[in-house]
Amino acid sequence: MTDIVPTRYPLTRPRRTRQADWVRRLTRETVLSKDDLIWALIVHDGSKPRIPVNALPGVDRLNLDQAVEAARTARDLGIPALALFPHIDPALKNEKGTEAGNPNGFVPRVIKAIKDEVPEVGVMCDVALDPFTSHGHDGVLNARDEIDNDATISRLVEQSLVQAEAGVDVVAPSDMMDGRIAAIREALEDDDFKNTMIMAYSAKYASAFYGPYREAIGSATALKGDKKTYQMDFGNTDEALRETAMDIAEGADMVMVKPGLPYLDIVQRVSSTFDVPTYVFQISGEYAQIMAASERGWLDADRAIIETLSAFKRAGSDGVITYFAERAARLLS
């Protein structure tokens, strides 16, 4: 903490430097840029170009061609990277989520299509089984219907290798199993994917704000119970540091806090404790809140978007995964 210089009215009038736009710009401590944006995209394996998501007005599930089109838009707007989240045909889901490990599945196909057509845009992809399991959990269940940590890890390793083989730049395990970063890192090294980055969802909380996402990827109706045995309890903050420390030690290149706005204290603590690139996910429920209120005329969405994204930067994050990336990039252009 820097020493605060003692100041006294009227020698000091903080309002002096707020009196005009030019001086507010000149004295602004945190500046949001397009380089801070990772665009969250929902992709689907059907033929329809775009399927609206009821709970995410303005976000459509995109088919493969539209996803490539979005990558072109990202490149043209200067958005550095995309984060992909798949909606999979329910007929391909099963208890073990085996489709996640299919080297010819939709996810590796869409990754490859984007990297072939728009190589200059970074592609990050979620690693977790929930889009592929019939029960909607991020892992596989044991005989007692508990999420089996170690059995899940081998599936996540397989899923990561499939994505790496397809050319993904960043694998982003969002499952919260213990020890998965080490296992994925080791497998990537062994298979000569030495440049594949890992962004660990290190401090991911069991949150009510994931609701719209689960509709978007089609896991909402399936989900049995909740995810509290693997995602973190919202009362905890020291635990977020332990989780993050483990992921860094296990080989994560970047770490993430999720959700975003209700967890700014965690973003601040993680980013000031560790000197590794730190990201935050402005998740579906946060998107929906802003959109729902603005549809009712209760707030101005454009201003709320720039304000919330700037708040993440102010809290210390190096970037934000957000469904608003395209809109924010246009506002920042």
Ligand code: PBG
């Ligand atoms: C699960 C996953 C979730 C999100 C991304 N990956 C939510 C969950 O745990 O159910 C949330 C994204 C969002 O809400 O926008 N692997």
